[in-house]
Every structure is written in structure tokens, then in C-alpha cells.
Amino acid sequence: MSISYTYIGEKITESKEELALILTELEKKEESGELSVRLKEKRLELLNFISEGLLNKGTYRVESLEQWISETGEIGWEEGVSLQYLQTSINFVKNAIWYIFEEDRLNQSFSSATILYVIKTISPLFDTVTSKLSDVYIKHHQEDWEKAQEVVEELSVPVVPITKGIAVLPLIGEIDSDRAQLVMETSLQQSTELDLSHLFIDISGVPVIDTVVAHNIYQVVHALELVGVKTTMTGIRPEIARSVVGMGMKFTQISTKASLHQALDDIGLVKELNEY
Template sequence: MSLNRQSLIEEIKLVGNKIEEKKYDIAREMAEDRDSDTDQALEIRVKIVHIIADSFDQGQDSEIMDRITEWGKMTGELAITYGVALDESLKSVSNIRVILGKNLEEIVQTNKLSIETVFEVTRKIDRLLDQAVYAYSTTYVKSYKEIIDKAKEDFLTLSAPVVPILDGIAVLPIIGGIDTDRADVLLQTALRESAQRDLSHLFIDLSGVAVVDTMVAHYIFKIIQSLELVGVRTVLAGIRPEVAQTMVTLGINFSQVKTYSTMQQALSRHMTSEILIK
């Protein structure tokens, strides 16, 4: 015989009360390694059990979903902070389901609750845990991406050092490949450092660039043009024969730019020139 609506509500509320009473015991059961468990980790688990217990009180669905979402975001950020792998932390969600299921079974048997109550409570728990996993995963991935992007930005910045050698003269060594992101960093760094150091000449060393294709040559030409607009003369060094041949083949006009096969050659020629003496 099916329960009437009021009886179902009362039984569901009873389950919530019992879970609330046992929340610390349930949270301790969830620990995969109790010997290394911390008070902070325990309180985080207690919080989700508390939210689930509160969900069995009627009329709070939207508030409960907001709270479980915030819990998921918080734990996702903490996982990134403490270097917890995503797959490892998601395993704990399965453990939460198992422990809650075990406690729910005991509550149902002890209080002789109806099958309707079991189904309703199970649906609520699954919905909340699914939302927690979603919030946790999206926050984790977003935070991880932000860290990767920041690391990439730092790397690109460090990979574009402007090294002063004399008053008004500096060298920009380029090592490795050049893509759109790195080209932007090289351009911004060259312009910023030229202004800050009041440069008149900037030597760009290409000896560490393995491949010069149309895109790379275009970026280099763009940097040269931009520097000329702010009054900085550019000298290209480290032009290997195959790189020179590629530039000629691509049809990009570097005729107005001084080019040398090695940085040593470029410096020795220009250190005694009238332009640099002035």
C-alpha cells in the first residue's frame, strides 16, 4: 500500500534528521585513510553530509542546489591548491555514495520506512552528488587551465629577454619556435624595453630559431617595423644560409635591415660604426 503524501514527507524528513545526527560518524567513514585524515578534510565532508541532510526538508530545493554547487567549487579549488589529481578526488564521490547508501539502509531498516521513501531519498542524493561532481569538475578544470595559462605567460615572458650591452644598445635573443602568442610577447617586450631603456638599437639574434617560414618571417618583419616607428634601429643576427634562402624565397623585403650571419659579426661591425658612436 502506497504512502500518502504527508506520510512520505514525514519519513523523508526523518531520514534527514537521522543523517544530521550521524553526520560526523558518516564523514569519518568516508575517509579513505583515517590515519592521515585532517580536521579540515573532515569538516569538508561533514559539510556535504549536512547539506544532503538539509535537502530532505521540503521547500529548499534551489537553496540546496546553490549550497551543493558552492561546496563543489570550494573543494575543486582546494584540490588544485593541494595538488590532488582529478581522477583521485572523483573516486571519493563514489565512496560518498557507498557510505550514504549503507547508512540509509540502516535508517530504513531500523525505522521500517517505505520503499517510496527509499526511492525518493536515493533520487535526491544522486541529484545532489551529480551536481557536486559537476561543480567540482568544472571548477577544477577552470583553475587548472588558469594555472597552465599563467605558466605559459610566464614562460613566454622569460623567453623574450632584452639584454642591455651598452648605453642605448641591447640584444633580444630568440630561441625555439615562434607562434602567434610568442610573437605578441616578443613585440610587446621589445617595445616596452626599448622605451624603458631608451634604446637606439636592438640586435635580434635568430641563431636559435630552427625554422623560419612565412609566418615567422612576417612576425619578425612586424617587430622590426614597430620598432622603427618608435625610433629604434634593428639589426638581425644569426641568419644561417638556409634561413636567408627561405627569406628570399618568401619574398619578404629585409633589404633595409642590416643582417649578419653571427652575433659576433654584427657587434664587431657596429661597435665601431659612426651610428653607434653617436
């Protein structure tokens, strides 16, 4: 291997302090601010991989590099550093490297072949770092999205306890097959955890009741009956009632009441709450 490559690799390793100062100056020109101490330390560790690649014909310790990327991405995410700024700050390393070799370049100490070799060695490394840092952030965004979806789903099927053994499940919005499955799973789970004997399902917030929705509701009510929970459906608006009758559907197998207030009054709960 040419002595030029050895010289370049060793000088990069030996010039960490100078490179750190150069990187700080480059960051000051950015409006986004500076990286934390931890990220600056991780960025300087990248110089070890660059030196290694120059000294070993572009070969890196892949597992070590991937671990470095994972750790750096995790720190960036934890500290709220944007992916774009993290990638930009890391790419400053290339500029800093060219800077410390400026005198050598002006003196033409290196041949064109050497410069080309350095570029061909460094560029793939930075491409890998940029790509895999994106993967780390995408993974966290996906996890956050899934957590948010879980919260939304939980809020979309709120079983609200009223008194011992009695609760209300107010449904709002359309009920497709997926949501019906969620309603069934949540109502069964909550009925068991709350030791319910009676669950009122209020559908005043459901805009449309068709044959599919009706079937889904039947399934939920039947499942609850199997675990010993009596179910009453409330909140059937006049237009929904007309639509149901017009389609020939019957709710004779399900206990229904015009409103939740009426249903609670029929079991004496309204009077009990008023006295309380």
C-alpha cells in the same frame, strides 16, 4: 509528508559523529589516504544539504550548495588532493548513510517507496557535486596552463641587455604571424623600459626565412625605428641567404651582419668587453 522522511532527515543530522567515524573507516580502505581536517569538515556539511532535501521534497538552497562546492573544490586544489580522490571521498557519504540505516532496513521500517524517494533525492545532489567539483579543477588547470603559456611566450622573446642602451633579441624557432606580433610587442616594451638605442635581432636559430617571415621582420624593425631604436639583424646563415636571394627578397632596408660577434665588434663593444 511521511513521518519516514522526517525521521530519515533528522537522523542524518543527529548522527554526524557516527557518520564521521564511518567515513574515516571507509577512507582507511583507500590507498590514497585520508582527507585533511578541513575537507572532512566540509564533507560533513554536505549532510545538511541531504537532510534539507529529504525534508523539502528534494529542494536545496542552490546558492549555498554552489558556495559549498566552490569552497570544497578550492580547498582540495590548494591541498593537492586529486579530483578523483576528492569525488570518491565525498561519495563515501552515501555508503555511510546506508550504513546507519542498516538496522531500519533489515527491520523493514521503510517502504520501497520511501527508499526510492531517498535515492531519487540524494543521487541528483551527488551528481551536481561531482560535476561542479570538476569545473573548479578544470578552471584551475586552465589558469595554470595560461600562466605556463605566458612564461613560454616570455622565454620565446628574450630581450637580453648587454650594456647601457644596447640589447640582443635572439630568436629561435619558426616565426608565424602570432609570434611576430609577440616579438613586436615585447621588443617595443622592453626597448622603452630599458631605454635602448640599439637592438640586435639574431635570427641564427630561425630555420626558415620566407616572404611571410621577412615581412614580419620588416614590421618589427620599422616599429622599433619609429620609437628611435636602431636595429641590426644578425645570424643570416648561408643557406638562408641563398633562399632569400632565390625568392627575390631584399634586406636593403635593414642593417645586417653575418654574426652577432661581428655586429658587436663593429660598434666597438667586443673590444670594450675584452678590456673590461
